[in-house]
Amino acid sequence: MKRLFFAISTAVAVIAAQAQTTTRWGVTAGANYNHIHFKQHDIVESDAGFGPVAGVTGEMNFQGIGFGVEGALLYSMRSGKIHYGDRQVWASQGLANETCNMHYLDVPISLKFKYHNLGGLESTVMPVLFAGPDFSFLLGKNLREVNKYKTVSLYIRLGAGVELMERLQLNASYNFSVGETMRTRLLDENVAKNRCWTFTATYFFK
Secondary structure (H helix, E strand, O other): OHHHHHHHHHHHHHHHHHOOEEEEEEEEEEEEEEEEEEOOOOOOOEEEEEEEEEEEEEEEEEOOOOEEEEEEEEEEEEEEEEEHHHOHHHHOOOOOEEEEEEEEEEEEEEEEEEOOOOOOHHHOEEEEEEEEEEEEEEEEEOOOOOEEEOOEEEEEEEEEEEEEOOOEEEEEEEEEEOOOOEEEOOOOOOEEEEEEEEEEEEEEOO
């Protein structure tokens, strides 16, 4: 993973040294659809849930080549319904199918590519691809007596979208955590990861 980050940063530095750049900022809003995936899902099952996403996004574009770098500060709530009531060890404590909410400050950093050789159509609609790491800092959670949570998680973010009228970007991405995000306090401390689809709209002011 360190080699991947080094390769991306090196590529960005080389491109930036050879190309003129432009920067702009915007506001982002959307939602995610998250699944809390347990390693031993036969012990405890879970259903996916929706949560809001909102924040600010900055973009640096390298003129003439279609590549750019994007960074953001986003509030994100990742949720899922966990079937504690299916197991006596939790049902005996009065737990049923409980919604687990995890509140994060996300810092995604992505390498972007915009296909702009569309004969003028790119000023109306332009395809976008992006990928990179997402550093996620836990701000709050519920079910503390039942689960242990990681305070910092690393995700890989892969996505695509379109830019409309050179201002509005509509994106969809798949984010998956590299390591664990939480684990149960009982039944062998069953480890779980977040696997999340995120859908956002970003309006850029410039």
